[in-house]
Structure formats: C-alpha cells, structure tokens
Amino acid sequence: xxxxxxxxxxxxxxxxxxxxxxxxxxxxxxxxxxxxxxxxxxxxxxxxxxxxxxxxxxxxxxxxxxxxxxxxxxxxxxxxxxxxxxxxxxxxxxxxxxxxxxxxxxxxxxxxxxxxxxxxxxxxxxxxxxxxxxxxxxxxxxxxxxxxxxxxxxxxxxxxxxxxxxxxxxxxxxxxxxxxxxxxxxxxxxxxxxxxxxxxxxxxxxxxxxxxxxxxxxxxxxxxxxxxxxxxxxxxxxxxxxxxxxxxxxxxxxxxxxxxxxxxxxxxxxxxxxxxxxxxxxxxxxxxxxxxxxxxxxxxxxxxxxxxxxxxxxxxxxxxxxxxxxxx
Amino acid sequence: xxxxxxxxxxxxxxxxxxxxxxxxxxxxxxxxxxxxxxxxxxxxxxxxxxxxxxxxxxxxxxxxxxxxxxxxxxxxxxxxxxxxxxxxxxxxxxxxxxxxxxxxxxxxxxxxxxxxxxxxxxxxxxxxxxxxxxxxxxxxxxxxxxx
Numbered sequence: 001x002x003x004x005x006x007x008x009x010x011x012x013x014x015x016x017x018x019x020x021x022x023x024x025x026x027x028x029x030x031x032x033x034x035x036x037x038x039x040x041x042x043x044x045x046x047x048x049x050x051x052x053x054x055x056x057x058x059x060x061x062x063x064x065x066x067x068x069x070x071x072x073x074x075x076x077x078x079x080x081x082x083x084x085x086x087x088x089x090x091x092x093x094x095x096x097x098x099x100x101x102x103x104x105x106x107x108x109x110x111x112x113x114x115x116x117x118x119x120x121x122x123x124x125x126x127x128x129x130x131x132x133x134x135x136x137x138x139x140x141x142x143x144x145x146x147x148x149x150x151x152x153x154x155x156x157x158x159x160x161x162x163x164x165x166x167x168x169x170x171x172x173x174x175x176x177x178x179x180x181x182x183x184x185x186x187x188x189x190x191x192x193x194x195x196x197x198x199x200x201x202x203x204x205x206x207x208x209x210x211x212x213x214x215x216x217x218x219x220x221x222x223x224x225x226x227x228x229x230x231x232x233x234x235x236x237x238x239x240x241x242x243x244x245x246x247x248x249x250x251x252x253x254x255x256x257x258x259x260x261x262x263x264x265x266x267x268x269x270x271x272x273x274x275x276x277x278x279x280x281x282x283x284x285x286x287x288x289x290x291x292x293x294x295x296x297x298x299x300x301x302x303x304x305x306x307x308x309x310x311x312x313x314x315x316x317x318x319x320x321x322x323x324x325x326x327x328x
Numbered sequence: 329x330x331x332x333x334x335x336x337x338x339x340x341x342x343x344x345x346x347x348x349x350x351x352x353x354x355x356x357x358x359x360x361x362x363x364x365x366x367x368x369x370x371x372x373x374x375x376x377x378x379x380x381x382x383x384x385x386x387x388x389x390x391x392x393x394x395x396x397x398x399x400x401x402x403x404x405x406x407x408x409x410x411x412x413x414x415x416x417x418x419x420x421x422x423x424x425x426x427x428x429x430x431x432x433x434x435x436x437x438x439x440x441x442x443x444x445x446x447x448x449x450x451x452x453x454x455x456x457x458x459x460x461x462x463x464x465x466x467x468x469x470x471x472x473x474x475x
Contacts, residue, residue, distance in 0.1 A: 039355060041359075042354070042355040042356075042359065043351045043354050043355045044354070045354060045357065045358075045359050045360045045361065046359055046360070046361040047359050047361065047363070050363060290348060290351055290352065290355070291348070293351060294347045294348055294350070294351040295344070295347060310337065
C-alpha cells in the first residue's frame with residue numbers, strides 16, 4: 001500500500017485506462033478482421049478462413065505475427081522522417097477518442113465536457129496522416145490516394161458536424177455521459193432518424209470504408225496512400241482504420257442508439273451495461289462490413305455529389321427544423 | 329425539379345436496401361464450396377487424366393496385346409511399349425508400358441487407336457510432385473501393384 005500511495009490515484013487511473021484502451025484496439029482489430037473475412041466469405045457462399053484453429057479463429061493472430069516480423073522496407077526516394085511518421089500519425093488519433101467513449105456509467109476514462117468536440121478534433125488528424133503518407137511515399141498512386149482522402153474527408157466532415165449538432169441542440173450538452181443520460185426514455189434514432197442516416201453514411205466515408213474506399217481503391221490505385229508501406233507500417237494504418245470504425249460506430253451508439261441503455265436493466269448496471277454498448281457497436285460494425293461487401297465503389301464525382309448535393313442540404317434542413325422545434 | 333430530387337433519393341435508398349437484402353440472404357444460406365483436402369466430390373466420368381491400362385475381365389492381366397498402335401499414334405512420343413517373346417505363346421506379350429506424362433497433352437489419340445480398347449483415361453487428378461521423374465510411369469507395374 002505504501003508503494004501505491006507514492007503515485008496519485010489519477011496517475012494510476014491514466015496508466016490503467018491507457019493500457020486497456022491500447023489492448024482493446026488490438027483485440028478489436030483482430031476480432032473485426034476475422035469477422036470481416038468470415039462475413040465476406042459467407043456472403044460469397046464460401047466458409048472464409050478455416051485452417052488455423054477451429055473455424056480459423058486464430059488466423060488473424062497469425063497474420064498479425066507475420067506483419068510484426070516482416071521487414072520494414074523504406075524505398076530510396078521517400079522523405080524518410082515523414083514516411084516513418086505517417087503510420088504513427090494515423091494510429092494515435094484512433095487511440096485518443098477512446099478516452100471519452102462511455103462504455104457504461106462508470107467505465108469511461110474521462111468524461112470531458114466537450115467530449116464530442118474532442119473526438120471530432122482528434123479524428124480530423126487522421127486525414128493529415130493520410131496526406132503525409134501519400135506525399136512522403138514519392139509514388140503517384142500514393143499521392144492520388146492522399147488527394148482523394150483529403151477532399152473526401154473535407155466534404156464529409158460537414159454533414160457529420162451538422163448531424164451531430166442537431167442531437168446536441170436537443171441535449172444541450174457536448175458531454176458523452178450527458179447525451180447518453182438524455183436518452184433514458186427514448187433513443188434519439190427515433191427522434192432524429194434523418195440525422196442518424198446522414199451521420200452513418202458520412203461516417204462510412206470518413207473511415208474510408210467501401211463503398212467510399214477511393215483513397216485505397218485496389219483496382220485503381222494499387223493500395224492508395226499505403227502502397228509503399230510494408231510490415232507494421234501497413235499494420236498501423238490497418239489498426240487505425242479499424243479503430244476509427246469502432247469510434248464512428250460508438251459515436252453513433254452514444255448519440256442515436258441510447259449508449260449503454262438497454263431494453264432491460266442488467267445486475268450491477270453501472271458496470272455490466274458495457275454489454276449493451278458492445279452489442280450495439282458491433283451490430284453497427286457488422287452492418288458496415290455487410291455494406292462493404294454489398295455495394296460497388298462509387299465514382300469520385302458521385303462521392304462528392306452525395307456529400308454536397310444530398311447530405312449537406314438535408315442535414316442543414318434537419319438542423320433548422322430541430323432548432324425550431326427545440327425553441328417552441 | 330425538387331420532385332425529381334426526392335424521387336431519386338427514395339428510389340436509390342430502396343435499391344440499396346434491396347442490395348443489403350440480397351447479401352443478407354446469401355450470408356445465411358449454406359456454403360457451396362468444398363474444403364478440398366478434407367472433402368472431395370466425385371469427378372465427372374468424362375474427365376481426361378493420364379491413360380491407364382484396362383484390366384482383363386476374362387482372366388489374364390491385361391487386355392493389351394502389345395501391338396504398339398498407341399506408341400505409333402502418339403503425336404508427342406510419350407508412350408513406349410516394351411515387349412518380349414515368351415516361349416510357347418504365339419505373339420508378343422507386354423513387359424512394360426512406359427508413359428512420359430510430362431509430354432502428354434491428353435489428346436486421346438492413343439485411346440482411339442487401340443484396337444482392343446485396352447487403355448482408358450483414369451481419373452487420378454492428384455498428381456502434384458516436386459520432381460519431374462515422378463511423372464514417368466510404368467503402367468503395367470502400377471496395374472500389378474494395385475492388385
């Protein structure tokens with residue numbers, strides 16, 4: 001006990017929560033890659049990974065070990081510091097938002113008053129990482145991928161903000177716990193269905209998921225911004241992508257699907273409500289995977305038309321109507 | 329104008345939902361592929377794998393009369409019929425039927441040219457090997473070993 005009293009409790013709390021968060025990002029990526037390959041397989045009427053472990057459940061762990069042990073190849077003409085910085089720059093912003101995600105009433109690293117704004121501010125850094133990666137790689141495919149990533153993310157940042165704003169107008173708070181607490185009677189997906197749909201579509205585009213995966217379009221740009229990356233450099237981009245998917249889904253859960261509120265209460269609700277939260281988040285993630293394997297990739301003009309001609313006007317109108325109703 | 333705008337949204341949204349329905353249906357229906365090394369399905373009777381000697385149904389080993397027609401007919405020269413003359417028998421008998429499968433293109437002229445229908449296409453398709461020598465078969469030897 002003397003040893004523990006050397007550290008302030010807040011310090012211990014920070015260490016424990018950051019360990020849990022980083023572990024969770026890795027575990028989430030392992031689960032999601034497995035789920036993605038299995039679901040993709042079953043959609044195409046084949047079993048997916050079957051070789052390593054029963055029904056291939058160890059496949060992604062083996063893949064991870066392979067990625068870690070591979071040599072990091074740095075091409076001769078790249079901008080070396082930026083080239084090495086970009087994967088870290090992509091991975092870090094996917095860790096930080098986990099600080100404010102409310103898994104349950106007590107299971108949250110920090111309840112910031114500006115939780116939503118914090119997440120949006122941090123996850124915007126991800127675009128910078130893609131731009132740096134594309135620029136530093138000295139490769140036309142990478143540069144094209146980075147340019148696409150930037151214009152796509154700028155376009156879809158606007159509808160995301162507008163749809164989140166219409167929820168914030170109703171709750172009068174940016175704090176994640178406050179927004180969840182406001183939904184103990186009715187989930188906002190029933191009051192704000194349009195905002196939910198707009199948010200979900202823009203979230204797909206923000207995470208560069210198919211059908212909006214133009215920055216890494218395999219058939220057009222080999223691999224887009226991470227063409228030149230091998231081994232764990234590529235692995236960090238991958239982890240960042242799956243981390244971002246989880247963040248987008250958990251914001252959708254917090255804002256629209258009632259956060260950790262469930263249809264019926266569980267014992268020790270402050271701690272076990274994490275189960276409800278996880279069920280909702282993974283349902284959204286599985287929907288994202290199914291969307292990826294259902295729709296073909298959109299063309300670039302279609303992508304930007306979708307943002308500027310459909311999502312943004314609709315969400316502005318939705319915001320105005322919400323503001324009028326709240327004021328009445 | 330504004331009517332077309334909303335019409336486009338609704339028609340587009342509906343077709344997207346139909347697409348999700350199609351993939352969901354596919355995802356819950358049974359898989360159709362075969363896990364090859366563990367499960368195998370019957371090969372079609374028309375399959376052309378390497379030729380093999382037909383065992384004689386009326387006693388004796390083989391139908392082959394060692395006439396050498398197949399050797400002469402083979403465009404790739406991959407068949408070698410080795411015969412020997414035995415005491416007290418008329419005609420020659422087959423002592424080895426050598427097939428160089430590395431050259432064979434499975435054209436089937438040997439099967440057609442055989443006067444006694446003594447060779448046929450087998451259905452052994454699992455023939456991967458690290459060495460070229462593994463594809464020089466002695467079909468007579470193989471037939472005897474199989475018995």
